[in-house]
Amino acid sequence: MIPSTGTIDVEKIRVTDIQTTLFFEHYNPEFLQVSNSPKETGYRGDYTVLFSLEQRSVRFEINHVLTQSAPTVENALAQALLNVGFDFEVENLADFCIQSEKGLAVNPTLGATLLGIALSTSRGIFHARLNPIHWKGALIPVLNPITFLKENIRQPKK
Numbered sequence: 001m002i003p004s005t006g007t008i009d010v011e012k013i014r015v016t017d018i019q020t021t022l023f024f025e026h027y028n029p030e031f032l033q034v035s036n037s038p039k040e041t042g043y044r045g046d047y048t049v050l051f052s053l054e055q056r057s058v059r060f061e062i063n064h065v066l067t068q069s070a071p072t073v074e075n076a077l078a079q080a081l082l083n084v085g086f087d088f089e090v091e092n093l094a095d096f097c098i099q100s101e102k103g104l105a106v107n108p109t110l111g112a113t114l115l116g117i118a119l120s121t122s123r124g125i126f127h128a129r130l131n132p133i134h135w136k137g138a139l140i141p142v143l144n145p146i147t148f149l150k151e152n153i154r155q156p157k158k
Contacts (some may be wrong), residue, residue: 008113012091016057018121019085022129024078042067043141045148049111051104056093058110060086060118064126064140082126086118108149116145 047062064082090096096107123140 008109009092013114013117014089015086015117016089017085017087018125020125020129021083022080022126024080040069042069045140045143047115047148049115051093051097051106053094053097053099053104056090058088058090058093058114060084060088060115062086062118062122064122066126066130066140080126080130082122082129084118084122084125086114086121088114088117090114108146111149112145115149119143119145119148 043064043066045062045064047060050059050061051057062084064084065079066082067077067079069077090110093110096110098105119140123142126140
């Protein structure tokens, strides 16, 4: 059973911390030679969400992966990975939760709201970090938080 109580009040939500890690893999040196040629950009992402009712905290860990390839040069591929951790304090978190034998159930409206904040902030961070290098114009696509919430969850590591 998903609780339907609780009203989203932005005055009761605070971002308490953001941690980012950006790194590149599969960075082909030939990619630099085609920095001005057209590129095809791909995206995939997933997330883990953790809740602490006692601490009124919600943590989203989001992994974004952008790939770029240059069709004019064989094997010219670069991949950038951005891991972003968002810690939120939600004063009225208990209003959105119920405890069950399966664990904590949270109203999806709260999850979608917090994930929307995290995704839009991630887009800005990723753009700011990639724009000065050979990834000009590469963006995380605009994502629907509800769809992303339903389709991309990763199980937390135990």
